[in-house]
Amino acid sequence: MPFNLNTRFLFLLVSLMWASACRPLIGTKKAPVSPIVVGEIPDTRIATPIPIRYAYLPSRERKFDLLHTRLDVQFDWEKEEMQGLASLKLTPYFFNQELLELNAQAMLINKVNLLKGNQLMPLKFENTGKMLIITLDTIYSKGQELNIEIDYVSRPGKVASGGNYAITDNKGLYFINAQGKVPNKPRQIWTQGEPEANSVWFPTIDSPNERCTQEMHITVDSKYTTLSNGVLSYSIEPKAGMRTDVWEMKLPHAPYLFMMAIGEFAVVKDKWRDIELTYLVEKEYEPYAKTIFRHTPEMLEFFSTKLNYKYPWPKYAQVVVRDYVSGAMENTSASLFGEDIQSTDRELLDQNWDDIIAHEMFHQWFGDLVTMESWPNLPLNESFANYAEYLWNEYKHGRDEADFIGFKEKEQYFDESVQKQEPIIRYQVRSAEDMFDSHSYAKGGRILHMLRKTIGDKAFFEGLSLYLHKHKFSAVEVHNLRMAFEEVTGKDLNWFFNQWFLKPGHPVLQFRYEYQADSSQIVISLSQMQDTAHAPVFEIPFQVETFIRGKAFNYAFTLKKAGGTFKIPSLAKPDYIIFDPEHTLLARLDDSASNSELYSKFTNSPSGLSRFQSLKDLQDDKENKKLAELATVKGLSDSFWLVREAALDYLPSYPAVINEVNLKQVEKIAESDAKTKVQASAISLLAKENAPKYEGLFRRLLNHNSYAVAGSALEAFIKTDAEDKLEVMKRFEKETHTGIASALANTYSRVRDTTYISWFNWQLENGKKSGQFNLITAYGQYAFGMKDSQAQDRCVRTLQYLVTKETSFIARFAAFRVLGLFADRPDIQRFRQLAAEAEQNQTYKQYLMSQL
Secondary structure, X not given: OOOOOOHHHHHHHHHHHHHOOOOOOOOOOOOOOOOOOOOOOOOOOEOOOOOOOOOEOOOOOOOEEEEEEEEEEEEEOOOOEEEEEEEEEEEEOOOOEEEEEEEOOOOEEEEEEEEEOOEEEEOEEEEOOOEEEEEEEEEEOOOOOEEEEEEEEEOHHHOOOOOOOOOXXXXXXXXXXXXXXXXXXXXXXXXXXXXXXXHHOOOEOOOOOOOEEEEEEEEEEOOOEEEEOOEEEEEEOOOOOEEEEEEEEEEEEOHHHOOEEEEOEEEEEEEEOOEEEXXXXXXXXXXXXXXXXXXXXXXXXXXXXXXXXXXXXOEEEEEEXXXXXXXXXXXXXXXXXXXXXXXXOOHHHOOOOHHHHHHHHHHOOEOOOEEEOOHHHOHHHHHHHHHHHHHHHHHHHOHHHHHHHHHHHHHHHHHHHOOOOOOOOOOEOOOHHHHOOOHHHHHHHHHHHHHHHHHOHHHHHHHHHHHHHHHOOEEEOHHHHHHHHHHHHOOOOHHHHHHHOOOOOOOEEEEEEEEEOOXXXXXXXXXXXXXXXXXXXXXXXXXEEEEEOOXXXXXXXXXXOOEEEEEEEOOXXXXXXXXXXXXXXXXXXXXXXXXXXXHHHHHHOOOHHHHHHHHHHHHHOOOOOHHHHHHHHHHOOOOOHHHHHHHHHHHHHOHHHOOHHHHHHHHHHHHHOOOHHHHHHHHHHHHHHHHHHHHHHHHHHOOOOOHHHHHHHHHHHHOOOOOOHHHHHHHOOOOOOHHHHHHHHHHHOOOOOOOOHHHHHHHHHHOOHHHHHHHHHHXXXXXXXOOOHHHHHHHHHHHHHHHHHOOOHHHHHHHHHHHHHHXXXXXXXXXXXXXXXXXXXXXXXXXXXXXX
């Protein structure tokens, strides 16, 4: 899931809060060590977390080949159950079989029959609660087909609670507002199959190395729209007020990718080439659906062309549901998204959802068309989907934006690497759930980028195309990917795959150089500082860029040992040298650049990310501020928004440059910067410097189309001396967007009477769940400062309700956290303890990191 720049700070903050209140994460064997910070690498080797070794997790033995699945389903909304009839066509995979073992979790199995001609023959079976073991009527051999019919009831409420980093629940089938008791919330049913939860709602061989064709007969009240994989073949009305939709997927795919979604959706049609596109959203968002998903046709064209493999499925649908347990899911031909993606045109000015849309779309090739054969090979799905975000940004917005995506991915992996460093393809893993981490996603995406830069664009994309064509509709492991690239390039790539896919860790590099005038050369020293007891000595192709007398020169080398020296001819001392100028390597780096070199790099580098990092490194030097001041001022007019935003953040650190000229530049940014996020930062800076002076600017920007800008302007306006502040604030009280609501909530939280209880309650009921962390925190602070003890008790009960009943994790966590203000109350101490124990399977810390 996409991350923002504040995630790391918030994660560290929440980690500290969590450590004092809740149990440690399952599997944590020792206290985390401090992150490795650039510029702080000691002379000794850097310690690597020791990998935890579990038993080998094999791919599932294929006793049967599942050929076709037909499901006839209808729903009991009151009981939150589904009545199903599953018809499975199978044949033994190779060896003779007399037992059929199917995954069937928490199901009530009414009967199992074998279809013989036109007759149904009852079969004996054992239902263990997780497996359905069927005794066949005879021994079956390879090639002999059998048709099994299973009458069952799916009972997702009976499934033991579980979840992982990316998918926080495992019930498989979800009824949302089933009894219709929650106002302003739609009634929906949807499914979530990955990793092995679809066997909650239909009996199957729930394994990624299985695939079959599919037919879904979904019977619902006529007012509901249905969605499933493949195409809608026809509909019938079995009785008045009811409708059965028949969806068919005639191309084979894995059972974990089967899906259903049922609700009163608005269905918005679109088209790409000869493929029908549909966007299913709540009716309120129907006018915005084509804006939310506006780049879908262009993405399909881009990826199809780049891969030289046309989108492989008969349609592509994207549906948005409530209370989803992840960010999104790449069900074959029908991706499912959480409700946050639903946005108005105004909201989309500040944030588009292209990254997550590209991520799930790329899965239609990598994961759905070609599927990993076992969960230890999950990066063959997720690494590619993460890299799709880089590819799309590179194509649509240029290298600076793509490099920023890559930078965030590296930082996400490095955050996780403090606690664990594993091979990304790891067969000794506790369970499938453990594979859903930043190794499989972020690190894997960066590895693919390094492979691309190592063999070149032409070879990389030809290799991907060959891999897809050669292994379509089949299951693969990592060596299939390697051999596709070897077939294209003629190179042995074991060295790359062994160190990056099959071994843990990453390089920790110390880069030094010296200019030798007498021999007219630059001597470079590069050393690997990682702990080689638990991580390899890497073979590292790398580049350096020298900048001499206004010109840049690039040189390529390869380090094959723990350390080495390399020489570059040069008639003059370079102004600076950049190691890895294209930001290719996944490595921690200490380059000990001087302030003058950093400033020269900031001034001359064409890379926006290099300028950002140089500015950050200059700002970190507290001793010599002059060059940092110059760079910060210069950064206000940089072409890359990330540098402008960093300059705004750093400017208050340098009072010497807070002058009329520079504040005029900040004012200009606040008025009209191309990036609304940067505008908002500029407004906040002006408010800190002299809010009354800029009252007129803030008042104008209250009406800005961007919520980020308007919210920042409102917060700034509240700090002025304007006589109509209260009237202006009241004008915005019905706005539920986070930026606006947070500005009001922060102000109201400081009031000590009961005036704003009803406003807070209204916001809690109507605001977007993803934006309620700040709102709930402010509500808790408001309640804590309240003088009326009875009203305070009512607020505390509301917070307790949010902890136990709210479906949004972030809202639950915020309420749990803010109840800590009342920790001296015995009832709250006990409540927080019980709430923490109830949530221990939710892996709070990792989930928060994935969602913020």
